[in-house]
Amino acid sequence: MTSEELSAKTPATKTEKKYGLIGYPLKHSFSKKYFTEKFEKLGYTNYVYELYPLPNISDLPDLLKANPELCGLNVTIPHKIGVMFYLDTISPEAKAVDAVNCIKIIKANPLQNFFCGEISMNKVRLEGYNTDVYGFEESLKPLLKSHHKKALVLGNGGAARAVFYVLKNLNIDYDVVSRRANAKQYSYEQLDEKIMKEHTLIINTTPLGTFPNVDDAPDIPYEFIGSGHLLYDLVYNPSETTFLRKGKERGATIKNGLEMLHLQAEKNWQIWNE
Ligand SMILES: NC(=O)c1ccc[n+]([C@@H]2O[C@H](COP(=O)([O-])OP(=O)(O)OC[C@H]3O[C@@H](n4cnc5c(N)ncnc54)[C@H](OP(=O)(O)O)[C@@H]3O)[C@@H](O)[C@H]2O)c1
Numbered sequence: 001m002t003s004e005e006l007s008a009k010t011p012a013t014k015t016e017k018k019y020g021l022i023g024y025p026l027k028h029s030f031s032k033k034y035f036t037e038k039f040e041k042l043g044y045t046n047y048v049y050e051l052y053p054l055p056n057i058s059d060l061p062d063l064l065k066a067n068p069e070l071c072g073l074n075v076t077i078p079h080k081i082g083v084m085f086y087l088d089t090i091s092p093e094a095k096a097v098d099a100v101n102c103i104k105i106i107k108a109n110p111l112q113n114f115f116c117g118e119i120s121m122n123k124v125r126l127e128g129y130n131t132d133v134y135g136f137e138e139s140l141k142p143l144l145k146s147h148h149k150k151a152l153v154l155g156n157g158g159a160a161r162a163v164f165y166v167l168k169n170l171n172i173d174y175d176v177v178s179r180r181a182n183a184k185q186y187s188y189e190q191l192d193e194k195i196m197k198e199h200t201l202i203i204n205t206t207p208l209g210t211f212p213n214v215d216d217a218p219d220i221p222y223e224f225i226g227s228g229h230l231l232y233d234l235v236y237n238p239s240e241t242t243f244l245r246k247g248k249e250r251g252a253t254i255k256n257g258l259e260m261l262h263l264q265a266e267k268n269w270q271i272w273n274e
Contacts, residue, residue: 016046018069019272022060022083023076026053031074034265057082064105064124072272073103080158087128097161100128102268129271132162135264136234137169143230143255144170144201152177152199154218155206156185159234163203172201177220188219196224202247204233209241217242227251236261 021031035049052063057079064070075083080099084090087100094100106125151174153163160176167174175195181187186195202225208216225231231247236257244254 016069017044017071018048018050018067019072019074020050020052020067020070021074021076022052022054022057022063022079024053024055024078026051026076030261031265031268034262035269038269054079057086060086068123070105072105072268074268075101075103077158084128087126089126090128091130093133093165094128094130097130097133097165099130099132099158099161101264102129102131102271103127104129104271104274127271129267130162131264131267131271132159132260133165134267135260135262136162137166138263139255139259140166140232141170143232143253144172145230147228148201148230149173150175150199151201151203152186152191152195152220154202154204154220156180157205160205163205163234175199177218191220193221193224196221197226200228201230201232204231204235204241204243207235209233209238209243210235211237214238215242217246222246222250225250225252229253230255233257234260 019035021029029051032049032051035047039045039047039049052073054060054063060083080101083100083103084094087103090100104127106127108123108125149172151167151172153160153167153174154177156176156178164174176185177188177191178185179187181190202220204218206218208218210216225247227250229247229250229252231244231252232255233241233244234257235241235243239256239258240248240254241256244256248254
């Protein structure tokens with residue numbers, strides 16, 4: 001048998017490229033399903049996307065050593081901030097948002113580094129990005145009208161930081177609504193007709209309404225929402241949350257977080273392949 005015949009008969013089982021998700025604990029993962037299906041569709045039989053539950057981010061160097069085929073990682077709770085200490089570069093968006101959710105792993109060539117003036121003997125170079133920013137901005141922009149000048153951001157957690165960054169970028173003024181009222185943010189009880197009518201873009205960054213708690217919704221006065229409002233929910237499961245349904249019933253334009261999720265995933269893929 002010739003070597004061509006032999007290689008044609010050998011199944012492509014060798015793992016050539018690995019991607020994955022680090023976080024802890026890791027339960028169901030959108031990214032694993034998304035990329036596994038993508039590799040299947042593309043016929044990339046030697047690409048895999050794995051889950052790497054990592055209780056301590058200090059275990060990252062060992063994970064990289066044990067998996068030299070890793071080319072890219074997604075990062076989720078609780079490591080989005082802590083991972084930054086292990087990266088060689090961090091994109092301006094990720095720095096501003098103070099969270100990295102995508103890492104590109106570049107195999108470094110120590111000899112080449114030496115001739116470029118770098119004395120680093122690191123075997124890999126790690127670049128950090130925040131792709132939620134891209135996903136949110138690109139999914140919001142097509143829906144914006146000239147009267148969407150002020151936004152209310154419900155919740156002040158990790159995802160809200162990507163939203164703040166995008167709103168600043170788009171020159172949209174925003175106010176934050178939080179369970180912890182202070183001079184800089186409204187409480188839910190403070191929301192009145194004037195505030196609701198002034199802020200025609202309302203973005204839910206709280207997990208309220210996520211399956212299975214589908215009857216939950218942010219406690220805002222929905223009666224002041226009208227056809228000029230745009231309600232954006234970062235929650236994507238269910239596709240129409242109670243927050244969105246209540247807005248739709250009053251004529252508002254609504255948008256869930258599914259496109260944001262897909263756009264951020266595709267942005268990861270683009271970064272890993274650049
Ligand atoms: N579509 C996408 O691509 C995408 C991307 C990222 C995140 N998400 C979704 O966005 C949501 C938020 O993510 P996150 O990581 O920012 O979550 P998080 O940090 O757990 O929560 C965000 C904020 O929501 C508020 N909140 C939490 N529980 C609440 C409650 N019971 N009642 C009222 N407010 C509450 C809190 O703000 P205050 O303490 O200030 O009230 C909290 O800081 C999640 O559902 C996540 O799945 C979607």
